[in-house]
Amino acid sequence: MIASGITSMAKELRLTELAHGRFSLEEHAAHEQFLLKLLTAEISAREKRAEAERIKRANLPAYKSFEEFDTDFQKGVGAEELSTLARLQWIDDQYNLVLIGPPGTGKTHIALAVANKAVREGRRVFFADMDALMHILKTAEISMQSAARIKWIKKCDLVVIDEVGYLPVTNMEANLFFGLISSLYEKASVIITSNKGFTGWADMLGDSVLTTALLDRLTHRCQLLDFEDESWRLAHREQIF
Numbered sequence: 001m002i003a004s005g006i007t008s009m010a011k012e013l014r015l016t017e018l019a020h021g022r023f024s025l026e027e028h029a030a031h032e033q034f035l036l037k038l039l040t041a042e043i044s045a046r047e048k049r050a051e052a053e054r055i056k057r058a059n060l061p062a063y064k065s066f067e068e069f070d071t072d073f074q075k076g077v078g079a080e081e082l083s084t085l086a087r088l089q090w091i092d093d094q095y096n097l098v099l100i101g102p103p104g105t106g107k108t109h110i111a112l113a114v115a116n117k118a119v120r121e122g123r124r125v126f127f128a129d130m131d132a133l134m135h136i137l138k139t140a141e142i143s144m145q146s147a148a149r150i151k152w153i154k155k156c157d158l159v160v161i162d163e164v165g166y167l168p169v170t171n172m173e174a175n176l177f178f179g180l181i182s183s184l185y186e187k188a189s190v191i192i193t194s195n196k197g198f199t200g201w202a203d204m205l206g207d208s209v210l211t212t213a214l215l216d217r218l219t220h221r222c223q224l225l226d227f228e229d230e231s232w233r234l235a236h237r238e239q240i241f
Ligand code: ADP
Pocket: 064, 068, 069, 070, 071, 073, 074, 101, 102, 103, 104, 105, 106, 107, 108, 109, 110, 193, 232, 233
């Protein structure tokens, strides 16, 4: 029992002699407990380091949680739907999530709550707003940091693209955006937040053929949430005087 635990942890830690039984555990039976404790500590430290690294790479701009989200205020998503989103099974099933609505209605909040839970539960996540993402894509050839980020994005389980449609997009950017969505198709979940409904996307991307092809991939397995209510920011406005 202890021996098999030690062997499987040794495999995980790539301790080849121990993992493949070339180091006799029987000879050192008196120290089995010690070895078990040591390997357990090593694995848990490794997992912590991996989580810290994932959190760093996820690039989340703020902390938001599902618990903080008020579904009475935002009718675009119900309490039950929120808990389905929070269970994250849809990420493993590679569904996309598109949140559409005016500013201040909680789109980024939901995207961040999903991203935060996903990264803490072991998934690889990347978050960027459209503008930052375009910068990364455009500088991939000349910036090591951008190249590294793209490499990470391609390995991610969840990619969040916030604020699509706020800033105008050039023809080249529309192509890069399409290329990215295509490359993530059926490989990762994508969350997009936008102030524009799909009918406005052709105008935004300046190319109706490209937009049709993009929406085809994006919406093949996709949940769309429409946030139409008033702005939480305006309703909870804080003032100096
Ligand atoms: P959007 O991305 O739609 O512009 P945000 O998600 O940034 O809006 O929301 C603006 C602010 O209001 C954030 O601080 C967010 O946490 C808060 N907020 C918005 N909707 C809700 C809600 N239904 N419950 C709790 N906080 C909310």
